[in-house]
Amino acid sequence: MSKTTLIKYGHFKWIDIVKPDEESIKKLKKEYDFHELDLEDCLSENQRSKIDEYEDYLFIVLHFPHYDKRRKRIVTEEIDCFIGQDYIITLHEGQLKAIVEVVDQCQKNKTFLKENLEKGSGYFLYVIIRELFDDCFTLIDGMEKTIVEMENDLFEGDAEKDMVRDILWLKKDVIRFNLIIAPQRAVIAQLEHKNKKFLPPNLEVYFDDVVDKIEKIWSNLERLKEMTESLKDANEILISHQTNQVIKTLTVFSVVLLPLTVITGFYGMNVSLPKANHEWVVWGITLSMVGLVSGMLAFFKWKRWI
CATH class of the missing domain: 3.30.460.20 (CorA soluble domain-like)
Structure with a gap:
């Protein structure tokens, strides 16, 4: 009005x-x-x-x-x-x-x-x-x-x-x-x-x-x-920058998991493998994978990639 x-x-x-x-x-x-x-x-x-x-x-x-x-x-x-x-x-x-x-x-x-x-x-x-x-x-x-x-x-x-x-x-x-x-x-x-x-x-x-x-x-x-x-x-x-950080983190995970996938895939084959029946093989493989992961992470940290 x-x-x-x-x-x-x-x-x-x-x-x-x-x-x-x-x-x-x-x-x-x-x-x-x-x-x-x-x-x-x-x-x-x-x-x-x-x-x-x-x-x-x-x-x-x-x-x-x-x-x-x-x-x-x-x-x-x-x-x-x-x-x-x-x-x-x-x-x-x-x-x-x-x-x-x-x-x-x-x-x-x-x-x-x-x-x-x-x-x-x-x-x-x-x-x-x-x-x-x-x-x-x-x-x-x-x-x-x-x-x-x-x-x-x-x-x-x-x-x-x-x-x-x-x-x-x-x-x-x-x-x-x-x-x-x-x-x-x-x-x-x-x-x-x-x-x-x-x-x-x-x-x-x-x-x-x-x-x-x-x-x-x-x-x-x-x-x-x-x-x-x-x-x-x-x-x-x-x-x-945030997106790059996410991609970098995912890439690190992919690289770390790749050798583990190869190892587990190798021992997962349905064929006879040397020492496959020994009870310490599982622990040996596990320790090897843990050591491998730790070594890779330490290397990435040293290179300041993570």
């Missing part, structure tokens, strides 16, 4: 719509002269990140990563923004914690409300975008912590094969994160060249700050990609 929050300061207002539906879009259409395609985009899923510039407003579509606790995966969350002379309208699904926190701050902290809304729609857009990108660093820190924990588990001797799926999912999350952030770089870079009525020149330094944040996020994601690759390679090496 759609939920609309109205926050006002002087002549400026922020309308935040969570889970927009056709009814809430109709109200926007009635109150504002937005293009029909923009309103349709607000109800569509998986829109591309973009900026559409009109005489009276800007329409911006941005995407941000969100950690889905139920699925335990990184997913894409969209936020649509209408920016006018004295208003900002945001539409999203309510999963972006940064937006929820900004709404909460505006409702509970009058100082925050005054400092951020009195400077106009362009500056408040910067505040929203800044908080959304700051939240990305929290996700990155969580993913890095997960990688470190998996590395510790890996080198402490836990079952390597059980980690393969987790490592691959983690690698997929990093790639998805990267794909989400990549288009935002171009969109944010375009903001300072858009309608100066909404984004005056003095805001360029603020949006440059956001661009710097995106570059840092990008750099951190590249580092996470390298860490997951290293983790994957280390896991494969340990699995290969």
Whole structure:
């Protein structure tokens, strides 16, 4: 069900719509002269990140990563923004914690409300975008912590094969994160060249700050990609080493048992053999086999094959 929050300061207002539906879009259409395609985009899923510039407003579509606790995966969350002379309208699904926190701050902290809304729609857009990108660093820190924990588990001797799926999912999350952030770089870079009525020149330094944040996020994601690759390679090496150890052990057993098989097979033939009827033959053969096995094992140990 759609939920609309109205926050006002002087002549400026922020309308935040969570889970927009056709009814809430109709109200926007009635109150504002937005293009029909923009309103349709607000109800569509998986829109591309973009900026559409009109005489009276800007329409911006941005995407941000969100950690889905139920699925335990990184997913894409969209936020649509209408920016006018004295208003900002945001539409999203309510999963972006940064937006929820900004709404909460505006409702509970009058100082925050005054400092951020009195400077106009362009500056408040910067505040929203800044908080959304700051939240990305929290996700990155969580993913890095997960990688470190998996590395510790890996080198402490836990079952390597059980980690393969987790490592691959983690690698997929990093790639998805990267794909989400990549288009935002171009969109944010375009903001300072858009309608100066909404984004005056003095805001360029603020949006440059956001661009710097995106570059840092990008750099951190590249580092996470390298860490997951290293983790994957280390896991494969340990699995290969473990497999080689098993094969080596089985080979030693096969080599040790081979002469014993020959001896027992020889004396198991249904023919007369010299000294076969003497009672000490069994003990002699047994001692010979024990000595042979002991000698072979000692030789393998000396060669460091076992």
